Amino acid sequence: MSARHYSLWLLARRSLRQHSLSTFVTALSLALASGLVMAVLGISAQSRTAFTIESTPFDAVLGARGSQLQLVLNSVFHLETSPGNLPWSAYQDVQKRPGVRAAVPYAVGDSWRGFRVVGTNAQMFDAELLGPRTPRPSVGRVFDETLREAVIGSYVAARTGVRIGDEIHPEHGVDEGHEHDEDYVVVGVLAPTNTPLDRCVWIPIEGMFRMGGHVLRGSGEEYHPQHDEEIPEEVKEVSAVLLAFSSPQVGLELDREFNKSGKDATLAWPIARVMAELFDKLGWMDRVLTLVALLTMLVGAASIVASLYDAMHQRRREMAILRALGARRGQLSRVVVLEATAIAALGALGGFVVYAAILFVARGILREQTGIVLDPTAVHASLALVPLALLALGALCGAIPAWKAYRVEVAEDLGPTS
Amino acid sequence: MHGMAEAVLDLRGVRKGFAAPDGSRVEVLDIAEFSLARGEQVALRGASGTGKTTLLHVIAGIVRADVGTVKVADADMAGLDEAARDAWRAKHVGYVFQTFNLLQAFSALENVALASMFAGDAKVERAKQLLARVGMGERLDYLPRKLSIGQQQRVAVARALVNAPALVLADEPTGNLDRANADTALALLRDTCRESGAALLVVSHDERVVQQFERVIDLAQLNRAAALGAAR
Incomplete structure (x- = not known):
């Protein structure tokens, strides 16, 4: 750094220290604003990706007639209540459709320690069938469909401390319900997927049918499964069928069949579109939050102008002395712009801390509520654009007080000298 | 003109006026000729209103x-032009103000070194040496408010000399000092200028100061505008 540049930096740094309180308050407001903007944009982008693309290995969900969104939220994200059941035959029919690569039955409605219990079959864990997003046990194995065995998600294991060989007692209902009599032995813990799958307990669907107190109405009549009796296929029912297609064309055909022509079932396809529509509907919230944060940034920027402009009244003599020592007008202006930019830079640095804090809190809440885990190291454009915009804004804000510094007249502001 | 071969300061036919609030023109300086040889030390005697500060500002290039x-x-x-005058002043002119005008947020060393930085070269070692020369070597990191008036004046002297200027201008350099400090400060200023070879031009209305110089010029006579009573 040349002597002149060093002197400018020294002047700027010392001035900031002299006005440390206003510097701190201004930088803090900029940090809060920029951190909030980055957090809103970052969390929104990550959530959208997680909810629309990365959450499931399936393409579609077939369920009872009703809302596609409710179907997806219930079957994929394990939120909301089930819109109703489908007869077992619907599952069998769709399974046989050409182009349906996988059809996995889901039966929901029970829980264990607040985590949803899902009755399904071993195809759920078949990576050859479902591809790379398939949940796979990291410890143990997949359950035997003929036994009372359970596989638990990684988050369930972490929160409850349950290990392989432990017994669990599912409860009726998704909230606090009474315990069923049946014991299930944990035989596998899934590897973390950072998706809602981590928050589930998986048991064979046959076990779900036979859980004490469960009534099957697949035939329209109530059927109470008996211990030593095979359950007739016509009475069985499922909450949903998760589908993977060999091509989008299959989705189009089934969409036409179930949603446009049929009246008994609803196909939520593609899952990503259903969730994207939800995000689009909620997009105004992002925009409002971003707008509020941007306004806060503008207020912070205005306070840079105000604090430096006011300080210039007190610094006219100092500026005049510097001019008398040989400092050029342009150098003094650059000092002021440098100060403004430095305040903005402090704000931007603080913004990363605020961003990290918001992300940490949001990460915990989102994981607790949905199982989706935000990646704190994920890079997105706002992490670069917001600080750069803040620096540019800071430099711009410095221009007004810098003009005042430029206009300092030594002869007028140095007196009295004699 | 003082008859010396190598002049570091040479004024000829210099006039400076300002616009009065009523729009009329007020002449403050009208100097036919005045010069100062390299290493020379001159006192300009001038009462209030004789154009002392304006003369120093014109010489330093603060005003044209x-x-x-x-x-x-x-x-x-x-x-x-102004930028060139600023650059020239930074390199070739040292200025000691009546009120010292030290930068309050900067240490003694920084006050001196900053002056060298604007001349394009950070002379930190020379700043330390000069501060040691004026007896401030133990107080390099002191802020001005922690220094006595006499000590502040010493720092101001060191600052004026840090760029080894050809000319040092001192505007009532003892005006804020008591008699003992004034004598010490003036002696220090004269000695250090002599050692560095800088010419020294002191303006003062204090006879005790003026009488210590071999060459004394009455500003009221030098400045025809002052003689006419037009100076402000």
């Missing part, structure tokens, strides 16, 4: 003369 030439270390300050 309306007419005439103001040669400082071979450059005509009257012919340079």
Whole structure:
């Protein structure tokens, strides 16, 4: 750094220290604003990706007639209540459709320690069938469909401390319900997927049918499964069928069949579109939050102008002395712009801390509520654009007080000298 | 003109005036000729209103003369634009103010070194040496408010000399000092200028100061505008 540049930096740094309180308050407001903007944009982008693309290995969900969104939220994200059941035959029919690569039955409605219990079959864990997003046990194995065995998600294991060989007692209902009599032995813990799958307990669907107190109405009549009796296929029912297609064309055909022509079932396809529509509907919230944060940034920027402009009244003599020592007008202006930019830079640095804090809190809440885990190291454009915009804004804000510094007249502001 | 071969300061036909609030023109300076040889020390005696500060500002290039030439270390300050005058001042002119005008947020060393930085070269070692020379070597990191008036004046002297200027201007350099400190400060200023070879021009209305110089010029006689009673 040349002597002149060093002197400018020294002047700027010392001035900031002299006005440390206003510097701190201004930088803090900029940090809060920029951190909030980055957090809103970052969390929104990550959530959208997680909810629309990365959450499931399936393409579609077939369920009872009703809302596609409710179907997806219930079957994929394990939120909301089930819109109703489908007869077992619907599952069998769709399974046989050409182009349906996988059809996995889901039966929901029970829980264990607040985590949803899902009755399904071993195809759920078949990576050859479902591809790379398939949940796979990291410890143990997949359950035997003929036994009372359970596989638990990684988050369930972490929160409850349950290990392989432990017994669990599912409860009726998704909230606090009474315990069923049946014991299930944990035989596998899934590897973390950072998706809602981590928050589930998986048991064979046959076990779900036979859980004490469960009534099957697949035939329209109530059927109470008996211990030593095979359950007739016509009475069985499922909450949903998760589908993977060999091509989008299959989705189009089934969409036409179930949603446009049929009246008994609803196909939520593609899952990503259903969730994207939800995000689009909620997009105004992002925009409002971003707008509020941007306004806060503008207020912070205005306070840079105000604090430096006011300080210039007190610094006219100092500026005049510097001019008398040989400092050029342009150098003094650059000092002021440098100060403004430095305040903005402090704000931007603080913004990363605020961003990290918001992300940490949001990460915990989102994981607790949905199982989706935000990646704190994920890079997105706002992490670069917001600080750069803040620096540019800071430099711009410095221009007004810098003009005042430029206009300092030594002869007028140095007196009295004699 | 004082008859010396190598002048570091040479004023010829210098006039400077300002616009009065009523719109009329007020002449403050009208100097036919005045020069200062390299290493020379001169006192300008001047009462209030004789144009002392304006003269020093014109010589230092802080303001530009309306007419005439103001040669400082071979450059005509009257012919340079403001940025060039600033640069020239930084390198060739040291300035000691009546109120010292130290930068309050900066240490003694920084006050001195900053002056060298604006001349394009951070002379930190020279700043330390000069501060040691004026007896401030143990107080390099002191802020001005932690220094006595006499000590602040010493720092101001060191600052004026840090760029080894050809000319040092001192505007009532003892005006804020008691008698004992004034004598010490003036002696220090004269000695250090002598050692560095800088010419010294002191303006003062204090007879005790003026009488210590071999060459004394009465500003009221030098400045025809002051003689006419027009100076402000």
